Amino acid sequence: MIIAMRTGDAPAVEVRGLTKRYGDVGAVRGVDFTVEAGEVFGLLGPNGAGKTTTVEILEGYRARTAGEVSVLGRDPERRDRALRERVGIVLQSTGMYRQVTVREALCHWASFYPRPRDVDEVIALVGLEGSRDVRTRRLSGGQLRRLDFALALVGDPELVFLDEPTTGFDPAARRTAWNVVRRLRELGKTVLLTTHYLEEAQALADRVAIIKDGVIVAEGPPGELGAGSSRYRVSYLSEGRRVELHTEDPTELLHRLTRDALARHERLEGLEVARPTLEDVYLELTDRAEEV
Ligand SMILES: Nc1ncnc2c1ncn2[C@@H]1O[C@H](COP(=O)(O)OP(=O)(O)O)[C@@H](O)[C@H]1O
Numbered sequence: 001m002i003i004a005m006r007t008g009d010a011p012a013v014e015v016r017g018l019t020k021r022y023g024d025v026g027a028v029r030g031v032d033f034t035v036e037a038g039e040v041f042g043l044l045g046p047n048g049a050g051k052t053t054t055v056e057i058l059e060g061y062r063a064r065t066a067g068e069v070s071v072l073g074r075d076p077e078r079r080d081r082a083l084r085e086r087v088g089i090v091l092q093s094t095g096m097y098r099q100v101t102v103r104e105a106l107c108h109w110a111s112f113y114p115r116p117r118d119v120d121e122v123i124a125l126v127g128l129e130g131s132r133d134v135r136t137r138r139l140s141g142g143q144l145r146r147l148d149f150a151l152a153l154v155g156d157p158e159l160v161f162l163d164e165p166t167t168g169f170d171p172a173a174r175r176t177a178w179n180v181v182r183r184l185r186e187l188g189k190t191v192l193l194t195t196h197y198l199e200e201a202q203a204l205a206d207r208v209a210i211i212k213d214g215v216i217v218a219e220g221p222p223g224e225l226g227a228g229s230s231r232y233r234v235s236y237l238s239e240g241r242r243v244e245l246h247t248e249d250p251t252e253l254l255h256r257l258t259r260d261a262l263a264r265h266e267r268l269e270g271l272e273v274a275r276p277t278l279e280d281v282y283l284e285l286t287d288r289a290e291e292v
């Protein structure tokens with residue numbers, strides 16, 4: 001199996017049986033996933049699902065309880081410099097660079113990397129051209145988050161971790177952040193992002209893993225995840241109002257509905273059969289887990 005994987009690019013991230021306990025709390029309980037080089041992978045789940053724990057283990061900030069983890073072919077727990085230079089991490093605003101300008105902050109941070117990106121290019125990438133010479137303490141919250149992105153990118157990392165990159169963003173800042181992620185993908189970077197926004201995972205990720213209570217409950221391209229759901233939606237108009245039904249067996253349901261309609265000499269106006277969307281799957285999986 002390992003030999004087969006070596007025929008292409010080695011995966012950027014491999015996680016096998018990852019487990020993390022905080023005392024009695026099992027925050028991550030046997031998680032497996034692989035992030036291929038050059039893809040945007042989304043870890044989607046509600047608060048408390050174990051996203052930050054997983055990402056911080058991959059970043060080397062937390063120690064795992066059990067399991068195997070490989071980031072660019074290395075164990076992040078060793079925190080070696082060679083790995084740090086190849087990985088970009090968007091930190092929560094640290095306020096480290098309060099007294100200097102955006103450009104000065106980025107030039108300073110870039111000096112720690114062997115092959116940094118051009119600072120002005122990075123400033124343009126995150127949309128901070130208008131604030132290039134502004135002292136960072138004068139930046140708005142949204143601009144500070146853009147600076148965080150820029151700091152993560154200036155070292156020209158191969159792999160970028162983004163933990164809830166747009167939580168608390170206004171729509172304009174979110175759009176910028178999404179464009180940055182898309183640009184990273186175009187540049188051939190690998191991105192692992194976590195989010196609790198379904199539409200963010202849908203908009204950005206090549207593949208999504210849905211995590212709930214420390215367990216991955218579904219995984220696949222966002223467009224295909226719906227196919228794994230049992231919840232087809234069948235709807236039609238009845239006296240001007242749309243009736244919506246959910247079913248695991250659309251063939252049987254349609255047969256029954258059309259047979260009954262024909263028996264009444266009626267037509268089912270506006271009949272629609274919708275394959276489950278990622279949203280249906282997300283709700284179904286997270287609801288179901290809550291019922292347990
Ligand atoms: N340092 C910690 N000590 C104890 N429990 C923690 C700690 N960090 C996270 N947890 C718990 O682990 C679970 C997963 O948390 P987290 O990884 O932050 O989830 P997410 O990022 O998906 O919201 C939660 O139940 C949380 O309360």
Ligand SMILES: [Mg+2]
Nearest residue numbers: 051052053164
């Ligand atoms: Mg989190």
